[in-house]
Structures are given as C-alpha cells and as structure tokens.
Amino acid sequence: MNWFRNFMYGRYGMDGLGIFLIAVAFLLSLPLRFAWPRFLLLIAYIPLALEFARFVSRNIPQRARENEIFMRYWRPVWERLKKMYFYFKGMQTHKYYKCPSCRQKLRVPRGRGKIEITCPKCQTKFIKKT
Ligand SMILES: [Zn+2]
Numbered sequence: 001m002n003w004f005r006n007f008m009y010g011r012y013g014m015d016g017l018g019i020f021l022i023a024v025a026f027l028l029s030l031p032l033r034f035a036w037p038r039f040l041l042l043i044a045y046i047p048l049a050l051e052f053a054r055f056v057s058r059n060i061p062q063r064a065r066e067n068e069i070f071m072r073y074w075r076p077v078w079e080r081l082k083k084m085y086f087y088f089k090g091m092q093t094h095k096y097y098k099c100p101s102c103r104q105k106l107r108v109p110r111g112r113g114k115i116e117i118t119c120p121k122c123q124t125k126f127i128k129k130t
Pocket residue numbers: 099100101102103104119120121122123124
C-alpha cells in the first residue's frame with residue numbers, strides 16, 4: 001500500500017460528495033444494465049469518472065468547497081430520509097395518531113384494541129383502536 005500512499009500524497013481523496021457520486025453511479029447502473037443501445041450504460045460512469053477526478057485532484061480547497069456546498073443541500077434531505085425510514089419501520093409495531101386538540105404526534109403500540117390515549121403535551125384524552 002506504500003505506492004498508494006505516495007500516489008495520494010497532496011491529493012484530495014474521499015468525502016461526502018464522493019460517496020454520493022459513487023452511490024448515484026451504482027443506482028444509475030441498475031436500470032441502465034438493461035438499456036438499449038448498450039452504450040447508454042456509460043451514463044452510469046459519468047458520476048464515477050467525476051468522482052475519480054475529484055479523488056485524485058490536487059486542488060484541495062476547491063474540492064472542499066464543492067463538498068461544503070453539496071453537504072449544505074444534502075444534510076436536510078438525509079435527515080428527512082432518516083425520519084421517513086424510522087417512521088415506516090415504526091409502523092410495523094406502532095400506530096401514529098395526532099392529538100385532536102394540539103396536533104402533537106403520538107405513537108402507540110399496535111394490537112391493544114381500543115385504548116384511551118392521553119396526550120403528553122396537553123393532557124387531552126381520546127379513544128383510538130390500535
Ligand atoms: Zn395534545
């Protein structure tokens with residue numbers, strides 16, 4: 001691995017934008033594998049080539065700036081995706097309700113029949129089937 005360390009000396013390497021570009025390349029390659037004409041598969045290599053150019057780049061401040069701009073847009077999207085993931089995961093074991101008076105989101109376990117729910121925020125009681 002010594003040659004690799006020497007090669008990477010003074011070069012930018014990997015960052016958040018890099019991982020994203022590789023993921024995009026992979027996701028593009030899945031449907032494009034069945035593309036016709038065949039050379040359309042090369043589209044999937046565009047983000048990969050772009051990231052390779054960034055990876056070996058010696059213009060470190062410029063690459064860091066790109067990543068910073070990317071992360072500014074990507075972070076809220078990622079937080080949203082994470083929230084959605086936990087929401088759908090929770091739906092298997094829990095049910096979600098909104099408090100009828102203060103709209104507070106509540107989570108109750110499934111399969112308990114009809115239960116009285118007390119809102120932790122405003123103490124409103126309401127009955128729901130779980
Ligand atoms: Zn409430």
